[in-house]
Amino acid sequence: LLVKxxxxxxxxxxxxxxxxxxxxxxxxxAALTEKGLSxxxxxxxxxxxxxxxx
Numbered sequence: 001l002l003v004k005x006x007x008x009x010x011x012x013x014x015x016x017x018x019x020x021x022x023x024x025x026x027x028x029x030a031a032l033t034e035k036g037l038s039x040x041x042x043x044x045x046x047x048x049x050x051x052x053x054x
Contacts, residue, residue, distance in 0.1 A: 014039040019046070 014032065016039050018025035025041075032039050044051050 012038045012040040015042055016040065017042045017044055019043060 014037060016025065016028055016032070018028070018041070020026070020029075020041060020043065029039075029041070
């Protein structure tokens with residue numbers, strides 16, 4: 001179901017920013033999947049500072 005929801009991103013109204021290996025992100029993914037909501041997962045490069053405001 002996780003893969004199905006990620007690839008339905010063209011219909012997704014929810015954008016989730018984070019890392020798929022993060023347990024916090026995994027909890028949100030589980031909740032969205034249980035509710036049957038489609039979402040787009042956008043990976044953030046924390047090592048490269050992508051999460052910081054410029």
